[in-house]
Amino acid sequence: MFKILGYNPRNKEIYLKALQHKSYSINENNERLEFLGDAILDFIVSKQLYFENPNQEEGFLSQYRSIIVGRKHLNLVGNKILLDSDIKSKLKVIPKSVYGNTLESIIGAIYIDKGIEQAEQFIIEHIYGSEFIEELSDTDYKS
Numbered sequence: 001m002f003k004i005l006g007y008n009p010r011n012k013e014i015y016l017k018a019l020q021h022k023s024y025s026i027n028e029n030n031e032r033l034e035f036l037g038d039a040i041l042d043f044i045v046s047k048q049l050y051f052e053n054p055n056q057e058e059g060f061l062s063q064y065r066s067i068i069v070g071r072k073h074l075n076l077v078g079n080k081i082l083l084d085s086d087i088k089s090k091l092k093v094i095p096k097s098v099y100g101n102t103l104e105s106i107i108g109a110i111y112i113d114k115g116i117e118q119a120e121q122f123i124i125e126h127i128y129g130s131e132f133i134e135e136l137s138d139t140d141y142k143s
Contacts, residue, residue: 004082004126007114010113011112011113014109015106015113017029017033020088021089023091024088024089025088031105033104033108033109034104034108037103037104037105037106037109037111038069040108041127042065044120044123048128064137067133067136067137068133070136073100073127073133073136074099074101074103075096075100076132076136077100077103078098078101078103080130082099082102087099107119107123110122
């Protein structure tokens, strides 16, 4: 899992917590980190869209953001970069939603460990420009 970060974490424990589903531990799980990561993801994606699309209206920006930060997209990205063995769970089968939730918790962990710049870099590299965005959209946002 640490390979996808592209750096050595200072606080490995926070990342291990980010990988712990509530089925693994009701008290020590990733839900609070997921909450934080979700907010950071919304902020970074909003900022990127604002500056990269200076002539677009709020409706376009909101719609595009909803695709990028949407559950379907995050589940696809999470499933691509996380292995089943990365996620600590007592579930027999890991539902698709757990991948997206875990991805958000990793963003929260990155923010706590390395700050907003490192979280932004991770989001831009793995989420903002992912190959799944186009297939989830009926609109060609690049043209």
